[in-house]
Amino acid sequence: MDLKLTDEEKRMLQGEDGVVPRLCMEYLVELCEVAGADRLIDLDGTGDFHTPMTAMSPFYEFPIEELRKIVEQGAHFKIPTFANKAPFLFQPPVHGWEHCNVCAFQDDANLQSDPAFHEKAMRDEWYELYRRMGMMTTHSCANYLVDTYLPTMGQHCSWNESSAVPYCNAVLGARSNIDGSFATCFLGKTAYYDMHITENRYATVLVKTERLIKSDLEWDVFGFAVGEDAGVHVPCLTGTAKPTTTQLQKLNAAMNTGGAVRMYHIPGTTPEAPTMEFAFGGKAPERETLVGEAELRKAYETLNYHGSDTVDMVYLGCPHLNIVDMMLLARKLEGKKVKIPFYIMTAPWLYDVAKNIGYLKIFEDAGAHLMTGTCLAAMGAVPKGVRTIALDSAKQAYYITGCYPDEDNKLEVCYGSQDDCIDAALTGRWHGEWR
Amino acid sequence: MTEKIRIYGRKEFGGVAEAEALVSPKPLEGFANNNPARGYTTERNHPLFGVSYAGKILVYPSPRGSGGFMSYGVGPNKPAAFIHTEGCPLSVACAMVAHIPSMTDFERDPMEVIETGDTVLVNADEGYIEITKRAGAK
Numbered sequence: 001m002d003l004k005l006t007d008e009e010k011r012m013l014q015g016e017d018g019v020v021p022r023l024c025m026e027y028l029v030e031l032c033e034v035a036g037a038d039r040l041i042d043l044d045g046t047g048d049f050h051t052p053m054t055a056m057s058p059f060y061e062f063p064i065e066e067l068r069k070i071v072e073q074g075a076h077f078k079i080p081t082f083a084n085k086a087p088f089l090f091q092p093p094v095h096g097w098e099h100c101n102v103c104a105f106q107d108d109a110n111l112q113s114d115p116a117f118h119e120k121a122m123r124d125e126w127y128e129l130y131r132r133m134g135m136m137t138t139h140s141c142a143n144y145l146v147d148t149y150l151p152t153m154g155q156h157c158s159w160n161e162s163s164a165v166p167y168c169n170a171v172l173g174a175r176s177n178i179d180g181s182f183a184t185c186f187l188g189k190t191a192y193y194d195m196h197i198t199e200n201r202y203a204t205v206l207v208k209t210e211r212l213i214k215s216d217l218e219w220d221v222f223g224f225a226v227g228e229d230a231g232v233h234v235p236c237l238t239g240t241a242k243p244t245t246t247q248l249q250k251l252n253a254a255m256n257t258g259g260a261v262r263m264y265h266i267p268g269t270t271p272e273a274p275t276m277e278f279a280f281g282g283k284a285p286e287r288e289t290l291v292g293e294a295e296l297r298k299a300y301e302t303l304n305y306h307g308s309d310t311v312d313m314v315y316l317g318c319p320h321l322n323i324v325d326m327m328l329l330a331r332k333l334e335g336k337k338v339k340i341p342f343y344i345m346t347a348p349w350l351y352d353v354a355k356n357i358g359y360l361k362i363f364e365d366a367g368a369h370l371m372t373g374t375c376l377a378a379m380g381a382v383p384k385g386v387r388t389i390a391l392d393s394a395k396q397a398y399y400i401t402g403c404y405p406d407e408d409n410k411l412e413v414c415y416g417s418q419d420d421c422i423d424a425a426l427t428g429r430w431h432g433e434w435r
Numbered sequence: 436m437t438e439k440i441r442i443y444g445r446k447e448f449g450g451v452a453e454a455e456a457l458v459s460p461k462p463l464e465g466f467a468n469n470n471p472a473r474g475y476t477t478e479r480n481h482p483l484f485g486v487s488y489a490g491k492i493l494v495y496p497s498p499r500g501s502g503g504f505m506s507y508g509v510g511p512n513k514p515a516a517f518i519h520t521e522g523c524p525l526s527v528a529c530a531m532v533a534h535i536p537s538m539t540d541f542e543r544d545p546m547e548v549i550e551t552g553d554t555v556l557v558n559a560d561e562g563y564i565e566i567t568k569r570a571g572a573k
Contacts, residue, residue: 194523
């Protein structure tokens with residue numbers, strides 16, 4: 001496919017605007033070639049990327065000195081740009097790190113609660129520069145919940161978090177691939193392919209259910225099962241109640257654990273599907289599939305991975321909890337005392353809110369710890385000595401064991417509802433079951 | 436003379452590589468479910484759990500999971516080339532990180548032709564793959 005570039009784009013590619021714009025343009029040209037796109041599109045929405053890495057690709061990274069140079073010349077991001085997740089590589093908690101008894105990637109040198117390690121892992125020298133360029137350092141996989149500024153329908157965006165991209169596409173009706181990077185946000189351009197193109201956004205797979213999907217756990221298990229079934233295709237979901245924001249977060253994360261569902265429709269709920277006909281772009285489904293009782297049970301059993309019912313730790317907040325999640329959780333934990341370590345993860349920008357409203361104190365009085373910005377799977381570890389963890393997230397439940405592949409160092413997972421997890425925290429035992 | 440099967444497809448990243456194929460019957464998942472330092476998937480229940488893809492032609496139906504899928508293209512234990520039936524931005528990012536021959540969108544599904552142990556030539560520059568069935572195969 002022949003790539004058509006504008007004169008301005010060609011000029012940047014030739015290096016006339018300097019090293020960084022040239023590297024960014026080279027990156028975008030390669031992105032077009034690999035993706036099969038014939039042009040770049042100017043972004044008019046928002047962006048985020050995994051920071052502080054500039055490209056997530058060794059071939060297009062540049063040193064901090066180059067960044068400093070362009071910042072001093074007044075460079076800024078072309079679109080409103082947010083930081084997705086805590087700083088790489090170690091992804092330290094932004095708040096509550098003092099309580100985070102986790103050695104990143106199971107290396108004793110990387111203890112997150114060590115102040116010297118924390119300071120180093122936060123890599124503030126990069127963010128100082130990024131902030132001057134206009135980056136709003138949200139550091140959250142669910143930054144869309146705290147950004148206070150969302151793309152509108154049809155706007156072209158460049159996000160980079162698999163659980164967030166469907167929020168952009170399916171929930172907001174804006175358009176993004178998983179391609180947020182320094183280059184896309186700095187130049188305000190990306191490859192014109194996949195979810196930027198209207199035809200690719202229509203559903204091809206019609207999903208039906210036997211039970212009405214309505215609880216948080218049902219949405220999470222359903223999302224995983226749909227992902228496994230739909231793969232990279234766009235499903236149209238039927239047989240569900242109206243999802244809450246929490247349930248959309250769970251659905252999006254779970255569908256992008258079981259599969260790669262960056263766009264979906266729920267007729268009557270999501271904006272590009274006022275009806276089933278709109279969802280499929282006026283065409284017939286290519287395939288119909290049933291996510292019935294057997295499929296839901298199978299997904300639930302896949303997400304559970306434990307022999308014993310003794311639980312060593314509870315982790316909630318994948319994706320990061322929203323404020324209503326925290327309000328409800330505080331209500332359930334008030335006046336209680338947990339028996340085992342209990343970590344609660346939210347977005348950094350919600351920490352002070354939770355503190356001011358009083359949830360933080362309730363959590364701490366109950367013996368639980370509120371942290372922000374990261375997750376266990378991102379840190380590649382659970383606290384030392386934890387052999388069985390209780391989780392209410394399909395995504396976290398399916399990934400965390402990947403950090404423990406060795407037979408003599410196994411991690412087991414009890415997966416269920418948030419109430420099951422709270423019960424486990426108070427009793428040290430797992431009583432969850434699929435109903 | 437051994438029969439060679441040629442299938443045309445779309446180049447994602449250019450180059451030529453020939454090696455033994457490792458076929459994943461299931462989609463592959465990255466992030467915490469891949470260990471690039473060791474060069475194998477760590478996804479529990481996965482048929483390739485613990486099986487090294489280092490230096491192999493890694494053949495899979497489609498990518499799934501988080502953006503961390505790109506870890507399949509990282510480090511000295513990365514495959515020699517990628518062949519996949521379907522893609523999405525996950526496999527695009529992976530090809531960009533790996534800079535090894537990578538192809539998709541074939542005229543015929545390579546998953547139906549290639550078995551683990553077959554020798555596969557990936558000529559991404561000219562847009563085809565060529566399969567030599569392993570000795571003793573049907």
